[in-house]
Structures are given as structure tokens and as C-alpha cells.
Amino acid sequence: MELKKYKLGEILDVTRGASLSGEFYATEGEYIRLTCGNFDYQNNCFKENKSKDNLYYTGDFRSEFLMGKGDIITPLTEQAIGLLGSTAIIPESGKYIQSQDVAKIICKEDLLDKDFAFYLISSTLVKQQLSAAAQQTKIRHTSPDKIKDCTVWIPELAEQKRIGKLLRSLDRKIELNRAINQNLPILDRSSKVGEVRLAA
Numbered sequence: 001m002e003l004k005k006y007k008l009g010e011i012l013d014v015t016r017g018a019s020l021s022g023e024f025y026a027t028e029g030e031y032i033r034l035t036c037g038n039f040d041y042q043n044n045c046f047k048e049n050k051s052k053d054n055l056y057y058t059g060d061f062r063s064e065f066l067m068g069k070g071d072i073i074t075p076l077t078e079q080a081i082g083l084l085g086s087t088a089i090i091p092e093s094g095k096y097i098q099s100q101d102v103a104k105i106i107c108k109e110d111l112l113d114k115d116f117a118f119y120l121i122s123s124t125l126v127k128q129q130l131s132a133a134a135q136q137t138k139i140r141h142t143s144p145d146k147i148k149d150c151t152v153w154i155p156e157l158a159e160q161k162r163i164g165k166l167l168r169s170l171d172r173k174i175e176l177n178r179a180i181n182q183n184l185p186i187l188d189r190s191s192k193v194g195e196v197r198l199a200a
Contacts, residue, residue, distance in 0.1 A: 001155050001159060002155065002156070003153040003154060003155055004153065004154060004155075004156075005151065005152075005153050006111075006151070006152055006153075006154060007148065007149060007150070007151055007152075008121075008126070008147060008148050008149070008150045008151075008152060009145075009148030009149065010108075010111070011107070011108050011111040011112040011117075011152075011154070012105055012106060012107050012108060012112055012117060012148075013105075013106040013108070013148075014074075014103050014104070014105060014106075014144035014145075014147045014148055015098075015103065015104045015106065015144065016076065016100055016103055016143075016144055017034065017065055017097070017098030017099045017100045017101070017102045017103070017104070018061050018062065018065040018097065018098060018099060018100060019099075019100045020033055020057055020059065020061065020097065020099050020100070021059055023059070024057055024058045024059030025054040025055075025056070025057060026054060026056040026057065026058045027053050027054055027056065028056055029056030029057065029058045030056075030058075031056065031057050031058075031061075031066070031095065031096070031097050032049075032055050032056055032057070032095060032096050032097065033055060033056070033057045033096075033097045033099045034067070034073065034096050034097060034098055034099050034101075034102045035049055035052070035055070035099060035101060035102070036075045036077055036079045036080075036083060036101055036102070037049035037050075037051050037052065038073075038088060038096075038102075039073075039075055039083060039086045039087075039088050040088070041080065041082055041083045041086035042082075043174075043178075044086060044087060044088075044122050045088055045089070045171070045175070046088035046089055046090065046091055047088075057097055061097055065097050065098045066094060066096070066097060066098075067090045067093070067095075067096040067097070067098055067104070068090065068093045068094075069090055069091065069092050069093040070089060070090065070114075071089070071090040071104055072087055072088075072089055072090075072104070072105040072107075072114065072117060072118050072121070073087070073088050073089075073090065073098070073102050073103065073104055073105070074086060074087050074088075074102075074103050074105060074121055074122075074147070075101060075102060075103070076100070076101050076102065076103050076141060076142055076143060076144075077101045077139060077140075077141050078134065078139060078140040078141070078142075079139060082127075084127065084130045084131060084134060084140065084142055085121060085122055085123075085126050085127035085130045085131075086122055087105070087118050087119075087121045087122045089118065103144055103147065105117060105121060110157070111157065112154070112157075112160065113157060113160040113161045113164045114164070115161070115164025115165060115167065115168050116154070116160035116161070116163055116164035116167075117164075118164070118168075119163075119164065119167050120152060120154065121147075123152075125150075125152060126150050126152065129149075129150040129151070130142050130146065130147065130150065133146045133149070134146075
């Protein structure tokens, strides 16, 4: 397999989210603002943020910041070690607002497959470069330009599609197994309740 060298900026674009005023944060509403809490960085997937109760946003924002299902996001702030370079996929359209701590990844589709890009951004190769270039403050930051400056080696588009499809398929199986494992205690409890009722 032949690999070609690129800067990420040659094969994708990275946009920063909106600066959202705190006066419009709310405990309920139509739109949820994305935060770093939406990244399950240990499993490299999206999660609902349950750590805050003011996640809704009731102010005005530009339509370009309203995320669509399948959009790829990555954090610009490292609020937990290992967060930079994580990726997540937006699960539904018209619900989540891209905030300034979250970047959106937009692939140049003639050069980069979207599924492949999801795993490329979260690869050790890219994560190490982002970590090395991160601003050394108490909470480290990266930027769209620093993401675009990372160097990668990728195969041709057809091979990317094959690899991306395979990895997504494996991830779906892992998610399914995780969901089954989380529900086993519930299933076990309900079967015991059924046994008690039968015994009665």
C-alpha cells in the first residue's frame, strides 16, 4: 500500500465554533451547546454531557454553527489529559450548537474519506503532534491552524474508504457489546423479579 504525505490542511478544513454568551445558558431549551464534555475520549465517541445543567442555549447564533448528523468534531481545549485529538460524530441534526471550544472537521472529499478522517485525527500520530504543539497553560489549547499543520501519511481514496468502513463496522460492534454489558444488570434484576412473581 502506497502512502502519500500531506499536511492535514491540504486534505481537510477545520472551523472553530461560536462564542456563546453565558447570559443565554439555560437548563432547558431547543438547542444544546457542545462542550468538551461531549467527548468520550477513552472510547473515542460522542456522549451526552450530563456533568452540567446549563447546557441549553436560548440566544441567537448563526445557522452555520448548528451541527448536522454525521459531522465530525474534535476539542480545542484539553480539560482532561488525552482529550486533544479525540473525535466524535454528531448523532442527530438540528440539536447541537458548535461552541468555541469545539472544532468541526470538513473533509476535501476528493482526497479524504470522512470515516477514515475520523480515525486519522484521533490516531497516535496526530495526537502526539497536537500535544507537542499545545499551548502550555494550566488547561492546554490547540487551534484549527495547529490541527491543519499536522503531518500525516495516507493511502489513496479507495483504500481509505475500505479501511474507514471496516473500522466503523468494528466500532459499531464494540458499541453494541458495551450497550449489552450495561443492560445486563437490568436484565438480571428483571429476571429475578419475574422469578419471584412466578414463585408467588
